[in-house]
Amino acid sequence: MTTAGTGEDRAPLAAFESVGVRAGRRWLLHDITFGLYPGEIVTLVGPNGAGKTTLVKALLGIIPITTGRILRPDPSRVGYVPQRLFLDPVMPLSVRRLVSPACRTPAPVIEAALRETGVEMRIDDPVSNLSGGEFQRVLLARALLRNPSLLVLDEPAQGVDYRGEMALYQLLSRLRTERGLSILMVSHDLHVVMASTDRVICLNGHICCSGEPRVVSVSPEFRDLFGSRADQLALYAHHHDHCHRSDSATEPLCPTCTPEDKTP
Amino acid sequence: MMPDDLVLRALIAGAGVALVSGPLGCFVVWRRMAYFGDAMAHGALLGVALGVASGAGPFVGAVVFALCASALLARLAARRSLGIDAWLGVLAHGSLALGLVAVSLMATRVDLMSLLLGDVLAVSWTDVLVILGFSLCTLGLLALFWRPLLNATIEPDLARAEGTNVAAVDLFLMMAIALTIAIAMKIVGVLLVTALLVVPAAAARFWSRSPETMALFSALVGIASVFGGLEASLFLDSPAGPSIVAVAVLVFFVGLALRPVFRDQPREETRS
Numbered sequence: 001m002t003t004a005g006t007g008e009d010r011a012p013l014a015a016f017e018s019v020g021v022r023a024g025r026r027w028l029l030h031d032i033t034f035g036l037y038p039g040e041i042v043t044l045v046g047p048n049g050a051g052k053t054t055l056v057k058a059l060l061g062i063i064p065i066t067t068g069r070i071l072r073p074d075p076s077r078v079g080y081v082p083q084r085l086f087l088d089p090v091m092p093l094s095v096r097r098l099v100s101p102a103c104r105t106p107a108p109v110i111e112a113a114l115r116e117t118g119v120e121m122r123i124d125d126p127v128s129n130l131s132g133g134e135f136q137r138v139l140l141a142r143a144l145l146r147n148p149s150l151l152v153l154d155e156p157a158q159g160v161d162y163r164g165e166m167a168l169y170q171l172l173s174r175l176r177t178e179r180g181l182s183i184l185m186v187s188h189d190l191h192v193v194m195a196s197t198d199r200v201i202c203l204n205g206h207i208c209c210s211g212e213p214r215v216v217s218v219s220p221e222f223r224d225l226f227g228s229r230a231d232q233l234a235l236y237a238h239h240h241d242h243c244h245r246s247d248s249a250t251e252p253l254c255p256t257c258t259p260e261d262k263t264p
Numbered sequence: 265m266m267p268d269d270l271v272l273r274a275l276i277a278g279a280g281v282a283l284v285s286g287p288l289g290c291f292v293v294w295r296r297m298a299y300f301g302d303a304m305a306h307g308a309l310l311g312v313a314l315g316v317a318s319g320a321g322p323f324v325g326a327v328v329f330a331l332c333a334s335a336l337l338a339r340l341a342a343r344r345s346l347g348i349d350a351w352l353g354v355l356a357h358g359s360l361a362l363g364l365v366a367v368s369l370m371a372t373r374v375d376l377m378s379l380l381l382g383d384v385l386a387v388s389w390t391d392v393l394v395i396l397g398f399s400l401c402t403l404g405l406l407a408l409f410w411r412p413l414l415n416a417t418i419e420p421d422l423a424r425a426e427g428t429n430v431a432a433v434d435l436f437l438m439m440a441i442a443l444t445i446a447i448a449m450k451i452v453g454v455l456l457v458t459a460l461l462v463v464p465a466a467a468a469r470f471w472s473r474s475p476e477t478m479a480l481f482s483a484l485v486g487i488a489s490v491f492g493g494l495e496a497s498l499f500l501d502s503p504a505g506p507s508i509v510a511v512a513v514l515v516f517f518v519g520l521a522l523r524p525v526f527r528d529q530p531r532e533e534t535r536s
Contacts, residue, residue: 057421060421060424060425061424062421062424062425074427075427076426076427078425078426080421080422080426082419082421082422082425087418087419088294088296090293090294090296090469091294091417091418091475091478092469092472092473092474092475092478093418093475094473094474097474097475098418126473146426152425
Protein backbone atom coordinates (compact mmCIF):
# COMPACT_ATOMS: atom_id res chain seq x y z
CA MET A 1 0.00 0.00 0.00
CA THR A 2 2.79 2.42 -0.65
CA THR A 3 2.22 3.44 -4.21
CA ALA A 4 -0.57 5.61 -5.43
CA GLY A 5 -2.91 4.81 -8.24
CA THR A 6 -5.58 2.30 -8.89
CA GLY A 7 -5.09 -1.32 -9.66
CA GLU A 8 -8.03 -3.59 -9.93
CA ASP A 9 -5.68 -6.57 -9.91
CA ARG A 10 -4.73 -5.91 -6.30
CA ALA A 11 -6.81 -6.95 -3.30
CA PRO A 12 -9.34 -4.28 -2.36
CA LEU A 13 -9.02 -2.49 0.96
CA ALA A 14 -12.79 -2.48 1.29
CA ALA A 15 -15.50 -3.97 -0.88
CA PHE A 16 -19.27 -4.04 -1.20
CA GLU A 17 -20.95 -7.14 -2.61
CA SER A 18 -24.59 -6.62 -3.64
CA VAL A 19 -25.26 -4.63 -0.50
CA GLY A 20 -28.75 -3.41 0.29
CA VAL A 21 -29.90 -1.27 3.20
CA ARG A 22 -33.57 -1.08 4.05
CA ALA A 23 -35.23 1.32 6.47
CA GLY A 24 -38.77 0.21 7.13
CA ARG A 25 -40.23 -0.59 3.73
CA ARG A 26 -37.92 1.69 1.82
CA TRP A 27 -34.62 0.58 0.31
CA LEU A 28 -32.08 3.32 0.95
CA LEU A 29 -29.47 1.41 -1.02
CA HIS A 30 -29.63 -1.68 -3.16
CA ASP A 31 -27.34 -3.74 -5.36
CA ILE A 32 -24.23 -1.85 -4.34
CA THR A 33 -21.11 -3.57 -5.57
CA PHE A 34 -17.74 -1.88 -5.74
CA GLY A 35 -14.22 -2.16 -4.41
CA LEU A 36 -11.94 0.42 -2.90
CA TYR A 37 -8.29 -0.14 -3.72
CA PRO A 38 -5.15 0.94 -1.88
CA GLY A 39 -4.00 4.44 -2.74
CA GLU A 40 -7.20 5.37 -4.53
CA ILE A 41 -9.38 8.46 -4.12
CA VAL A 42 -13.03 7.71 -4.80
CA THR A 43 -15.76 10.33 -4.62
CA LEU A 44 -19.44 9.61 -4.14
CA VAL A 45 -21.79 12.03 -5.80
CA GLY A 46 -25.54 12.07 -6.16
CA PRO A 47 -28.65 14.05 -5.33
CA ASN A 48 -29.95 14.57 -1.79
CA GLY A 49 -31.40 11.36 -0.42
CA ALA A 50 -29.37 9.26 -2.82
CA GLY A 51 -27.92 7.24 0.06
CA LYS A 52 -24.39 8.69 0.10
CA THR A 53 -24.15 9.00 3.86
CA THR A 54 -25.95 5.66 4.27
CA LEU A 55 -23.31 3.99 2.13
CA VAL A 56 -20.51 5.55 4.15
CA LYS A 57 -22.12 4.51 7.43
CA ALA A 58 -22.65 0.97 6.17
CA LEU A 59 -18.99 0.80 5.20
CA LEU A 60 -17.95 1.94 8.66
CA GLY A 61 -20.28 -0.49 10.40
CA ILE A 62 -22.32 2.32 11.94
CA ILE A 63 -25.59 1.05 10.48
CA PRO A 64 -26.47 -2.59 9.73
CA ILE A 65 -26.93 -3.79 6.17
CA THR A 66 -30.00 -5.77 5.07
CA THR A 67 -28.50 -7.81 2.27
CA GLY A 68 -25.10 -8.54 0.81
CA ARG A 69 -21.63 -8.50 2.25
CA ILE A 70 -19.11 -5.81 3.12
CA LEU A 71 -15.39 -6.35 3.42
CA ARG A 72 -14.22 -3.80 5.94
CA PRO A 73 -10.74 -2.79 6.98
CA ASP A 74 -9.92 -3.07 10.67
CA PRO A 75 -11.57 -0.16 12.56
CA SER A 76 -8.21 0.80 14.05
CA ARG A 77 -6.95 1.60 10.54
CA VAL A 78 -9.93 3.73 9.53
CA GLY A 79 -10.11 7.49 9.88
CA TYR A 80 -13.60 8.99 9.71
CA VAL A 81 -14.58 12.62 9.34
CA PRO A 82 -18.37 12.73 9.77
CA GLN A 83 -20.67 15.20 8.13
CA ARG A 84 -20.82 18.50 9.97
CA LEU A 85 -20.58 17.39 13.52
CA PHE A 86 -21.48 20.05 16.04
CA LEU A 87 -20.08 19.53 19.48
CA ASP A 88 -22.17 20.43 22.44
CA PRO A 89 -20.35 23.02 24.60
CA VAL A 90 -21.79 21.23 27.63
CA MET A 91 -18.66 19.10 27.66
CA PRO A 92 -15.49 21.13 28.17
CA LEU A 93 -13.11 19.78 25.54
CA SER A 94 -9.97 21.29 24.07
CA VAL A 95 -8.81 20.66 20.52
CA ARG A 96 -5.72 18.91 21.89
CA ARG A 97 -7.92 16.55 23.84
CA LEU A 98 -10.34 15.82 21.00
CA VAL A 99 -7.50 15.03 18.66
CA SER A 100 -5.36 12.74 20.82
CA PRO A 101 -6.12 9.10 20.18
CA ALA A 102 -4.68 7.96 23.51
CA CYS A 103 -3.98 9.55 26.87
CA ARG A 104 -0.23 9.45 26.38
CA THR A 105 0.11 10.85 22.88
CA PRO A 106 3.20 13.09 22.91
CA ALA A 107 2.51 16.79 22.34
CA PRO A 108 4.82 17.11 19.28
CA VAL A 109 2.89 14.34 17.50
CA ILE A 110 -0.43 16.12 18.11
CA GLU A 111 1.05 19.45 17.04
CA ALA A 112 2.42 17.91 13.85
CA ALA A 113 -0.96 16.46 12.90
CA LEU A 114 -2.71 19.78 13.51
CA ARG A 115 0.00 21.58 11.52
CA GLU A 116 -0.54 19.15 8.67
CA THR A 117 -4.22 20.09 8.52
CA GLY A 118 -3.49 23.77 9.14
CA VAL A 119 -5.15 24.32 12.51
CA GLU A 120 -2.15 24.17 14.86
CA MET A 121 -2.93 27.64 16.27
CA ARG A 122 -6.19 26.27 17.67
CA ILE A 123 -4.57 23.52 19.73
CA ASP A 124 -5.55 24.89 23.16
CA ASP A 125 -8.93 26.33 22.20
CA PRO A 126 -12.18 24.78 23.34
CA VAL A 127 -13.73 22.74 20.56
CA SER A 128 -16.96 24.77 20.74
CA ASN A 129 -15.02 27.86 19.55
CA LEU A 130 -14.08 26.40 16.19
CA SER A 131 -15.64 27.44 12.91
CA GLY A 132 -17.06 24.80 10.60
CA GLY A 133 -13.97 24.54 8.43
CA GLU A 134 -11.58 24.48 11.38
CA PHE A 135 -13.65 21.81 13.01
CA GLN A 136 -13.43 19.55 10.01
CA ARG A 137 -9.66 20.03 9.88
CA VAL A 138 -9.40 19.15 13.56
CA LEU A 139 -11.37 15.97 12.91
CA LEU A 140 -9.12 15.22 9.96
CA ALA A 141 -6.08 15.58 12.24
CA ARG A 142 -7.74 13.21 14.68
CA ALA A 143 -8.30 10.72 11.88
CA LEU A 144 -4.69 11.04 10.69
CA LEU A 145 -3.29 10.42 14.19
CA ARG A 146 -4.83 6.96 14.01
CA ASN A 147 -2.47 6.31 11.10
CA PRO A 148 -5.27 5.03 8.89
CA SER A 149 -5.06 3.06 5.69
CA LEU A 150 -8.51 4.31 4.73
CA LEU A 151 -9.84 7.81 5.21
CA VAL A 152 -13.60 8.34 4.92
CA LEU A 153 -14.87 11.90 4.66
CA ASP A 154 -18.55 12.83 4.50
CA GLU A 155 -18.93 16.23 2.83
CA PRO A 156 -15.56 17.47 4.05
CA ALA A 157 -15.98 20.86 2.39
CA GLN A 158 -19.19 21.83 4.12
CA GLY A 159 -18.97 25.16 5.88
CA VAL A 160 -15.62 25.90 4.28
CA ASP A 161 -15.08 28.85 1.94
CA TYR A 162 -13.81 28.35 -1.59
CA ARG A 163 -10.13 28.84 -0.77
CA GLY A 164 -10.35 26.56 2.21
CA GLU A 165 -12.03 24.00 0.04
CA MET A 166 -9.25 24.02 -2.55
CA ALA A 167 -6.65 23.76 0.22
CA LEU A 168 -8.52 20.84 1.75
CA TYR A 169 -8.58 18.87 -1.48
CA GLN A 170 -4.92 19.65 -2.11
CA LEU A 171 -4.17 18.35 1.37
CA LEU A 172 -6.09 15.14 0.71
CA SER A 173 -4.29 14.68 -2.56
CA ARG A 174 -0.93 15.15 -0.82
CA LEU A 175 -1.87 12.71 1.94
CA ARG A 176 -2.67 10.08 -0.63
CA THR A 177 0.69 10.57 -2.33
CA GLU A 178 2.75 10.81 0.86
CA ARG A 179 1.06 8.14 2.92
CA GLY A 180 -0.46 5.98 0.20
CA LEU A 181 -3.82 5.90 1.93
CA SER A 182 -7.14 5.36 0.24
CA ILE A 183 -9.77 8.04 0.49
CA LEU A 184 -13.51 7.68 0.10
CA MET A 185 -15.40 10.94 0.22
CA VAL A 186 -18.89 12.22 -0.27
CA SER A 187 -19.25 15.45 -2.13
CA HIS A 188 -21.84 17.43 -3.93
CA ASP A 189 -19.40 20.06 -5.09
CA LEU A 190 -18.70 18.50 -8.43
CA HIS A 191 -16.26 21.12 -9.58
CA VAL A 192 -13.77 20.04 -6.96
CA VAL A 193 -14.41 16.37 -7.51
CA MET A 194 -12.45 16.95 -10.69
CA ALA A 195 -9.34 18.21 -9.05
CA SER A 196 -8.26 15.24 -7.06
CA THR A 197 -10.22 12.10 -7.55
CA ASP A 198 -9.45 8.89 -9.39
CA ARG A 199 -12.96 7.58 -9.64
CA VAL A 200 -16.42 9.05 -9.26
CA ILE A 201 -19.38 6.95 -8.22
CA CYS A 202 -22.76 8.42 -9.00
CA LEU A 203 -25.25 7.14 -6.48
CA ASN A 204 -29.01 7.23 -6.57
CA GLY A 205 -30.20 4.38 -4.37
CA HIS A 206 -28.02 2.16 -6.50
CA ILE A 207 -24.81 2.89 -8.40
CA CYS A 208 -25.99 4.82 -11.44
CA CYS A 209 -22.65 5.02 -13.01
CA SER A 210 -19.03 5.24 -12.14
CA GLY A 211 -15.91 6.25 -13.95
CA GLU A 212 -12.90 8.51 -14.20
CA PRO A 213 -13.54 12.21 -14.03
CA ARG A 214 -12.70 13.97 -17.28
CA VAL A 215 -12.41 17.50 -18.41
CA VAL A 216 -15.85 19.00 -18.69
CA SER A 217 -17.93 16.99 -21.01
CA VAL A 218 -20.43 18.81 -23.15
CA SER A 219 -22.71 15.84 -23.28
CA PRO A 220 -26.29 17.14 -22.93
CA GLU A 221 -27.40 14.40 -20.57
CA PHE A 222 -24.88 15.54 -17.97
CA ARG A 223 -25.89 19.13 -18.42
CA ASP A 224 -29.33 17.90 -17.55
CA LEU A 225 -28.08 15.90 -14.59
CA PHE A 226 -26.41 18.85 -12.96
CA GLY A 227 -28.70 21.54 -14.27
CA SER A 228 -27.52 25.04 -14.96
CA ARG A 229 -24.33 24.54 -13.00
CA ALA A 230 -23.08 22.19 -15.69
CA ASP A 231 -20.60 24.70 -17.03
CA GLN A 232 -18.54 24.86 -13.87
CA LEU A 233 -18.86 21.22 -13.04
CA ALA A 234 -16.42 18.47 -13.44
CA LEU A 235 -17.97 15.74 -15.44
CA TYR A 236 -16.80 12.31 -16.05
CA ALA A 237 -16.93 9.79 -18.80
CA HIS A 238 -18.79 6.57 -18.27
CA HIS A 239 -21.30 4.32 -19.89
CA HIS A 240 -24.87 3.78 -18.91
CA ASP A 241 -25.57 0.11 -19.23
CA HIS A 242 -28.99 0.07 -17.69
CA CYS A 243 -32.36 1.71 -17.84
CA HIS A 244 -34.37 3.29 -15.07
CA ARG A 245 -38.05 2.88 -14.63
CA SER A 246 -39.85 5.93 -15.75
CA ASP A 247 -42.91 5.60 -13.53
CA SER A 248 -41.22 7.30 -10.60
CA ALA A 249 -43.12 10.04 -8.84
CA THR A 250 -39.92 11.88 -8.06
CA GLU A 251 -38.83 14.56 -10.44
CA PRO A 252 -36.01 13.06 -12.49
CA LEU A 253 -32.69 14.84 -12.28
CA CYS A 254 -31.69 13.74 -15.74
CA PRO A 255 -32.93 11.37 -18.39
CA THR A 256 -30.30 8.82 -17.49
CA CYS A 257 -30.08 9.13 -13.73
CA THR A 258 -33.70 9.19 -12.66
CA PRO A 259 -34.53 8.03 -9.19
CA GLU A 260 -36.37 4.75 -9.44
CA ASP A 261 -38.92 3.21 -7.16
CA LYS A 262 -36.27 1.63 -4.98
CA THR A 263 -37.54 -1.92 -5.08
CA PRO A 264 -34.73 -4.14 -6.17
CA MET B 265 -20.36 19.98 66.31
CA MET B 266 -18.84 16.65 67.22
CA PRO B 267 -20.23 13.97 64.92
CA ASP B 268 -21.62 10.97 66.77
CA ASP B 269 -21.95 7.50 65.28
CA LEU B 270 -25.24 8.27 63.53
CA VAL B 271 -23.95 11.38 61.82
CA LEU B 272 -20.65 9.72 60.96
CA ARG B 273 -22.48 6.94 59.12
CA ALA B 274 -24.61 9.49 57.30
CA LEU B 275 -21.52 11.48 56.31
CA ILE B 276 -19.65 8.45 54.97
CA ALA B 277 -22.70 7.11 53.12
CA GLY B 278 -23.49 10.50 51.61
CA ALA B 279 -19.90 11.13 50.59
CA GLY B 280 -19.71 7.62 49.09
CA VAL B 281 -22.73 8.29 46.91
CA ALA B 282 -21.52 11.78 45.94
CA LEU B 283 -18.13 10.35 44.96
CA VAL B 284 -19.72 8.31 42.17
CA SER B 285 -22.78 10.45 41.40
CA GLY B 286 -20.43 13.34 40.56
CA PRO B 287 -18.62 11.74 37.59
CA LEU B 288 -21.74 9.80 36.52
CA GLY B 289 -23.74 13.00 36.72
CA CYS B 290 -21.33 14.54 34.20
CA PHE B 291 -22.36 11.89 31.68
CA VAL B 292 -26.00 12.59 32.49
CA VAL B 293 -25.40 16.27 31.75
CA TRP B 294 -23.20 15.69 28.67
CA ARG B 295 -25.70 13.30 27.15
CA ARG B 296 -28.67 15.47 28.13
CA MET B 297 -30.17 12.58 30.05
CA ALA B 298 -31.52 14.43 33.07
CA TYR B 299 -35.02 13.30 32.17
CA PHE B 300 -33.86 9.68 32.20
CA GLY B 301 -32.79 10.25 35.77
CA ASP B 302 -36.29 11.36 36.69
CA ALA B 303 -37.92 8.44 34.90
CA MET B 304 -35.56 6.05 36.68
CA ALA B 305 -36.14 7.58 40.09
CA HIS B 306 -39.89 7.49 39.74
CA GLY B 307 -39.77 3.98 38.32
CA ALA B 308 -37.63 3.02 41.31
CA LEU B 309 -40.42 4.00 43.71
CA LEU B 310 -42.80 1.59 42.02
CA GLY B 311 -39.97 -0.94 42.12
CA VAL B 312 -39.52 -0.54 45.85
CA ALA B 313 -43.21 -1.19 46.45
CA LEU B 314 -43.31 -4.25 44.18
CA GLY B 315 -39.95 -5.47 45.49
CA VAL B 316 -41.22 -5.40 49.06
CA ALA B 317 -44.56 -6.95 48.09
CA SER B 318 -42.97 -9.77 46.10
CA GLY B 319 -40.29 -10.44 48.67
CA ALA B 320 -37.44 -9.63 46.28
CA GLY B 321 -36.48 -6.70 48.48
CA PRO B 322 -36.77 -2.95 47.95
CA PHE B 323 -33.31 -2.53 46.47
CA VAL B 324 -33.64 -5.21 43.77
CA GLY B 325 -37.09 -3.86 42.86
CA ALA B 326 -35.76 -0.32 42.63
CA VAL B 327 -32.86 -1.26 40.33
CA VAL B 328 -34.99 -3.45 38.05
CA PHE B 329 -37.73 -0.84 37.68
CA ALA B 330 -35.29 2.02 37.24
CA LEU B 331 -33.72 0.12 34.33
CA CYS B 332 -37.12 -0.79 32.87
CA ALA B 333 -38.31 2.80 33.02
CA SER B 334 -35.19 4.15 31.28
CA ALA B 335 -35.14 1.42 28.62
CA LEU B 336 -38.82 1.97 27.88
CA LEU B 337 -38.35 5.72 27.71
CA ALA B 338 -35.37 5.37 25.35
CA ARG B 339 -37.35 3.11 22.99
CA LEU B 340 -40.45 5.26 23.02
CA ALA B 341 -38.52 8.50 22.58
CA ALA B 342 -36.93 7.11 19.41
CA ARG B 343 -40.37 6.80 17.82
CA ARG B 344 -40.85 10.55 17.67
CA SER B 345 -44.61 10.24 17.58
CA LEU B 346 -44.56 12.11 20.87
CA GLY B 347 -41.79 14.30 22.26
CA ILE B 348 -39.49 12.95 24.94
CA ASP B 349 -41.01 15.39 27.44
CA ALA B 350 -44.48 14.00 26.81
CA TRP B 351 -43.30 10.41 27.17
CA LEU B 352 -41.53 11.40 30.36
CA GLY B 353 -44.72 12.98 31.67
CA VAL B 354 -46.62 9.78 31.00
CA LEU B 355 -44.03 7.23 32.12
CA ALA B 356 -42.26 8.89 35.02
CA HIS B 357 -45.32 10.39 36.60
CA GLY B 358 -47.31 7.29 35.81
CA SER B 359 -44.87 5.11 37.71
CA LEU B 360 -44.66 7.66 40.52
CA ALA B 361 -48.46 7.59 40.88
CA LEU B 362 -48.61 3.80 40.63
CA GLY B 363 -45.78 3.53 43.15
CA LEU B 364 -47.59 5.77 45.62
CA VAL B 365 -50.80 3.78 45.21
CA ALA B 366 -48.93 0.49 45.59
CA VAL B 367 -47.11 1.66 48.72
CA SER B 368 -50.39 2.72 50.35
CA LEU B 369 -52.09 -0.60 49.52
CA MET B 370 -49.31 -2.77 50.88
CA ALA B 371 -49.70 -4.96 53.92
CA THR B 372 -46.14 -4.23 55.01
CA ARG B 373 -45.92 -0.64 56.16
CA VAL B 374 -43.35 1.34 54.20
CA ASP B 375 -42.41 4.79 55.40
CA LEU B 376 -43.49 6.89 52.43
CA MET B 377 -41.79 10.08 53.58
CA SER B 378 -38.43 8.34 53.88
CA LEU B 379 -38.83 7.00 50.33
CA LEU B 380 -39.74 10.38 48.93
CA LEU B 381 -37.32 12.54 50.88
CA GLY B 382 -34.63 10.07 51.93
CA ASP B 383 -33.51 9.12 55.40
CA VAL B 384 -29.76 9.30 55.50
CA LEU B 385 -29.65 9.24 59.30
CA ALA B 386 -31.19 5.76 59.21
CA VAL B 387 -28.34 4.09 57.30
CA SER B 388 -26.64 1.16 59.02
CA TRP B 389 -22.96 0.27 58.92
CA THR B 390 -23.90 -2.49 56.46
CA ASP B 391 -25.50 0.12 54.20
CA VAL B 392 -22.34 2.21 54.47
CA LEU B 393 -20.19 -0.74 53.41
CA VAL B 394 -22.48 -1.53 50.46
CA ILE B 395 -22.43 2.10 49.34
CA LEU B 396 -18.65 2.39 49.60
CA GLY B 397 -18.14 -0.93 47.80
CA PHE B 398 -20.49 0.10 45.01
CA SER B 399 -19.00 3.53 44.54
CA LEU B 400 -15.41 2.30 44.48
CA CYS B 401 -16.26 -0.45 41.96
CA THR B 402 -18.16 1.98 39.73
CA LEU B 403 -15.39 4.57 39.94
CA GLY B 404 -12.87 1.87 38.99
CA LEU B 405 -14.94 0.88 35.95
CA LEU B 406 -15.39 4.50 34.94
CA ALA B 407 -11.64 5.03 35.09
CA LEU B 408 -10.92 1.81 33.20
CA PHE B 409 -13.32 2.58 30.36
CA TRP B 410 -12.96 6.37 30.48
CA ARG B 411 -11.79 6.73 26.86
CA PRO B 412 -14.54 4.69 25.21
CA LEU B 413 -17.10 6.31 27.52
CA LEU B 414 -15.96 9.78 26.46
CA ASN B 415 -15.71 8.89 22.77
CA ALA B 416 -19.18 7.37 22.71
CA THR B 417 -20.49 10.51 24.43
CA ILE B 418 -18.71 12.99 22.15
CA GLU B 419 -20.02 11.45 18.91
CA PRO B 420 -21.46 7.90 18.84
CA ASP B 421 -21.05 7.44 15.07
CA LEU B 422 -17.41 8.43 15.17
CA ALA B 423 -16.83 6.09 18.12
CA ARG B 424 -18.55 3.23 16.27
CA ALA B 425 -16.44 3.81 13.16
CA GLU B 426 -13.34 3.72 15.35
CA GLY B 427 -14.32 0.38 16.80
CA THR B 428 -15.86 1.36 20.15
CA ASN B 429 -18.73 -0.84 21.28
CA VAL B 430 -21.17 2.01 21.79
CA ALA B 431 -24.09 -0.23 22.75
CA ALA B 432 -22.03 -1.75 25.59
CA VAL B 433 -20.97 1.70 26.76
CA ASP B 434 -24.58 2.92 26.78
CA LEU B 435 -25.72 -0.16 28.67
CA PHE B 436 -22.97 0.26 31.26
CA LEU B 437 -23.89 3.90 31.84
CA MET B 438 -27.59 3.06 32.15
CA MET B 439 -26.88 0.31 34.67
CA ALA B 440 -24.51 2.48 36.67
CA ILE B 441 -27.01 5.34 36.78
CA ALA B 442 -29.88 3.03 37.76
CA LEU B 443 -27.80 1.50 40.58
CA THR B 444 -26.67 4.92 41.75
CA ILE B 445 -30.26 6.14 41.84
CA ALA B 446 -31.42 3.07 43.78
CA ILE B 447 -28.64 3.63 46.31
CA ALA B 448 -28.93 7.40 46.47
CA MET B 449 -32.67 7.14 47.17
CA LYS B 450 -31.74 6.31 50.72
CA ILE B 451 -29.83 9.57 51.03
CA VAL B 452 -31.99 12.17 49.25
CA GLY B 453 -35.18 10.31 48.35
CA VAL B 454 -37.00 9.65 45.08
CA LEU B 455 -38.03 13.23 44.45
CA LEU B 456 -34.56 14.75 44.58
CA VAL B 457 -32.28 11.91 43.53
CA THR B 458 -31.76 13.31 40.01
CA ALA B 459 -30.52 16.52 41.59
CA LEU B 460 -27.63 14.64 43.18
CA LEU B 461 -26.54 13.63 39.66
CA VAL B 462 -27.25 16.84 37.79
CA VAL B 463 -26.58 19.76 40.16
CA PRO B 464 -22.93 19.01 41.11
CA ALA B 465 -22.05 18.27 37.46
CA ALA B 466 -23.74 21.47 36.29
CA ALA B 467 -21.92 23.47 38.99
CA ALA B 468 -18.60 21.91 37.95
CA ARG B 469 -19.09 22.89 34.30
CA PHE B 470 -18.33 26.57 34.93
CA TRP B 471 -14.97 25.77 36.48
CA SER B 472 -13.74 23.04 34.16
CA ARG B 473 -11.68 23.04 31.00
CA SER B 474 -11.53 19.28 30.47
CA PRO B 475 -13.91 16.37 31.00
CA GLU B 476 -11.67 15.00 33.74
CA THR B 477 -11.60 18.18 35.80
CA MET B 478 -15.36 18.44 35.42
CA ALA B 479 -15.80 14.92 36.80
CA LEU B 480 -13.43 15.68 39.69
CA PHE B 481 -15.05 19.02 40.59
CA SER B 482 -18.47 17.42 40.32
CA ALA B 483 -17.51 14.77 42.89
CA LEU B 484 -16.04 17.47 45.16
CA VAL B 485 -19.15 19.66 44.91
CA GLY B 486 -21.28 16.60 45.71
CA ILE B 487 -19.22 15.68 48.78
CA ALA B 488 -19.16 19.29 50.01
CA SER B 489 -22.95 19.46 49.58
CA VAL B 490 -23.42 16.28 51.62
CA PHE B 491 -21.28 17.67 54.43
CA GLY B 492 -22.85 21.13 54.32
CA GLY B 493 -26.37 19.75 53.95
CA LEU B 494 -26.01 17.36 56.90
CA GLU B 495 -24.58 20.13 59.08
CA ALA B 496 -27.43 22.42 58.09
CA SER B 497 -29.99 19.71 58.72
CA LEU B 498 -28.64 19.07 62.24
CA PHE B 499 -28.47 22.79 62.96
CA LEU B 500 -31.88 23.69 61.54
CA ASP B 501 -33.56 20.35 62.25
CA SER B 502 -34.53 20.23 58.56
CA PRO B 503 -34.83 17.00 56.51
CA ALA B 504 -31.35 15.85 55.44
CA GLY B 505 -32.01 15.02 51.77
CA PRO B 506 -33.54 18.34 50.75
CA SER B 507 -30.90 20.17 52.79
CA ILE B 508 -28.11 18.41 50.84
CA VAL B 509 -29.69 19.32 47.50
CA ALA B 510 -30.31 22.89 48.67
CA VAL B 511 -26.62 23.28 49.52
CA ALA B 512 -25.65 21.83 46.11
CA VAL B 513 -27.90 24.35 44.38
CA LEU B 514 -26.36 27.12 46.49
CA VAL B 515 -22.88 25.99 45.38
CA PHE B 516 -24.14 25.99 41.79
CA PHE B 517 -25.25 29.61 41.94
CA VAL B 518 -22.18 30.81 43.83
CA GLY B 519 -20.01 29.00 41.27
CA LEU B 520 -22.00 30.56 38.43
CA ALA B 521 -21.58 34.05 39.89
CA LEU B 522 -17.84 33.67 40.52
CA ARG B 523 -16.98 31.64 37.44
CA PRO B 524 -13.71 32.35 35.68
CA VAL B 525 -14.15 33.83 32.23
CA PHE B 526 -13.27 31.09 29.76
CA ARG B 527 -13.32 31.70 26.05
CA ASP B 528 -15.59 28.78 25.50
CA GLN B 529 -18.84 30.42 24.58
CA PRO B 530 -19.88 29.13 21.17
CA ARG B 531 -19.42 31.66 18.39
CA GLU B 532 -22.47 32.54 16.40
CA GLU B 533 -21.32 31.12 13.08
CA THR B 534 -20.62 27.71 14.57
CA ARG B 535 -24.16 27.42 15.83
CA SER B 536 -26.05 27.47 12.55
